[in-house]
Amino acid sequence: xxxxxxxxxxxxxxxxxxxxxxxxxxxxxxxxxxxxxxxxxxxxxxxxxxxxxxxxxxxxxxxxxxxxxxxxxxxxxxxxxxxxxxxxxxxxxxxxxxxxxxxxxxxxxxxxxxxxxxxxxxxxxxxxxxxxxxxxxxxxxxxxxxxxxxxxxxxxxxxxxxxxxxxxxxxxxxxxxxxxxxxxxxxxxxxxxxxxxxxxxxxxxxxxxxxxxxxxxxxxxxxxxxxxxxxxxxxxxxxxxxxxxxxxxxxxxxxxxxxxxxxxxxxxxxxxxxxxxxxxxxxxxxxxxxxxxxxxxxxxxxxxxxxxxxxxxxxxxxxxxxxxxxxxxxxxxxxxxxxxxxxxxxxxxxxxxxxxxxxxxxxxxxxxxxxxxxxxxxxxxxxxxxxxxxxxxxxxxxxxxxxxxx
Ligand SMILES: [Zn+2]
Numbered sequence: 006x007x008x009x010x011x012x013x014x015x016x017x018x019x020x021x022x023x024x025x026x027x028x029x030x031x032x033x034x035x036x037x038x039x040x041x042x043x044x045x046x047x048x049x050x051x052x053x054x055x056x057x058x059x060x061x062x063x064x065x066x067x068x069x070x071x072x073x074x075x076x077x078x079x080x081x082x083x084x085x086x087x088x089x090x091x092x093x094x095x096x097x098x099x100x101x102x103x104x105x106x107x108x109x110x111x112x113x114x115x116x117x118x119x120x121x122x123x124x125x126x127x128x129x130x131x132x133x134x135x136x137x138x139x140x141x142x143x144x145x146x147x148x149x150x151x152x153x154x155x156x157x158x159x160x161x162x163x164x165x166x167x168x169x170x171x172x173x174x175x176x177x178x179x180x181x182x183x184x185x186x187x188x189x190x191x192x193x194x195x196x197x198x199x200x201x202x203x204x205x206x207x208x209x210x211x212x213x214x215x216x217x218x219x220x221x222x223x224x225x226x227x228x229x230x231x232x233x234x235x236x237x238x239x240x241x242x243x244x245x246x247x248x249x250x251x252x253x254x255x256x257x258x259x260x261x262x263x264x265x266x267x268x269x270x271x272x273x274x275x276x277x278x279x280x281x282x283x284x285x286x287x288x289x290x291x292x293x294x295x296x297x298x299x300x301x302x303x304x305x306x307x308x309x310x311x312x313x314x315x316x317x318x319x320x321x322x323x324x325x326x327x328x329x330x331x332x333x334x335x336x337x338x339x340x341x342x343x344x345x346x347x348x349x350x351x352x353x354x355x356x357x358x359x360x361x362x363x364x365x366x367x368x369x370x371x372x373x374x375x376x377x378x379x380x381x382x383x384x385x386x387x388x389x390x391x392x393x394x395x396x397x398x399x400x401x402x403x404x405x406x407x408x409x410x411x
Pocket of ligand 1: 324325326327328343344345346347348
């Protein structure tokens with residue numbers, strides 16, 4: 006059996022190729038915005054309708070005809086999928102206009118639109134870009150997304166198949182509670198993920214870069230100065246570095262957890278909860294989102310039983326006698342004390358135990374992650390496609406479990 010995965014490589018486009026790619030992006034962006042305007046004027050554009058619009062617009066607009074039809078079609082397909090999702094999934098916003106200034110290029114090509122030859126990625130309009138082949142592609146790719154990040158680096162993300170390698174079996178089980186002081190507190194202290202503080206460490210540097218940006222910002226309507234662009238790049242570089250460090254730490258941790266446990270009970274944490282509070286900065290730093298995503302992805306890929314547990318009452322319930330306290334623990338209160346049996350434990354450790362118990366005893370509705378509707382075209386959707394069957398938990402109250410990505 007194969008699994009569908011994404012392999013991402015750095016691209017090194019020359020001046021000419023960069024210019025062509027950017028022009029291509031503006032054409033795709035124009036179509037995306039056209040679709041947004043259609044939606045806002047009352048109609049709900051489906052992909053079929055948008056395709057007709059594309060054919061029609063291309064026939065009378067030479068500027069659009071210069072671009073790749075594949076990239077343009079894929080843009081509209083992505084738009085239609087995003088719109089569809091915004092209707093189906095609660096809490097998802099409608100796709101927004103992509104502005105010339107702030108949006109970053111991202112184009113998708115299917116096999117009709119690209120080839121890989123002599124180590125180079127060849128795209129329409131005679132674009133040929135050297136690829137940094139940091140590892141080998143396991144099989145010929147079926148599509149590629151070419152994109153630029155905030156630092157101006159270009160990447161190609163290939164969708165490809167690779168044989169499924171069965172993970173070594175494991176027997177243990179673990180419960181995971183997300184937090185601010187410690188990113189992940191688990192039932193086994195050896196598997197805790199400490200608060201990394203990468204963003205905190207570079208906060209001063211980042212503030213300096215942002216002050217510089219503010220100082221160098223010109224009047225409205227004027228093109229950004231050279232100095233401003235340099236300062237903006239510096240800030241973006243710091244952000245990126247912290248984000249990469251967070252992702253790396255999350256990966257190392259998730260790999261260890263998945264390798265040693267079969268049942269993984271995860272608190273279904275909604276980052277928006279903390280983002281609204283005063284701890285927003287630290288919460289973002291803790292990179293809970295990154296850790297959760299990595300864990301779910303690796304766990305499901307290794308055919309582990311990954312279960313998302315709703316966080317309600319986990320901090321109020323005793324792990325020892327499962328009595329529920331009458332009052333919610335204040336966020337500053339670090340120790341849990343049971344009024345019923347006198348059990349005391351670290352607040353987060355207790356919550357992790359409750360989360361695991363919830364799954365092991367099938368007490369309340371834990372939503373198996375496999376019930377999440379797959380995201381339309383994203384990387385995680387591709388990765389999850391080949392999951393082998395995992396056990397399905399009884400779902401008494403099926404809450405919308407489509408939130409697993411956020
Ligand atoms: Zn108790």
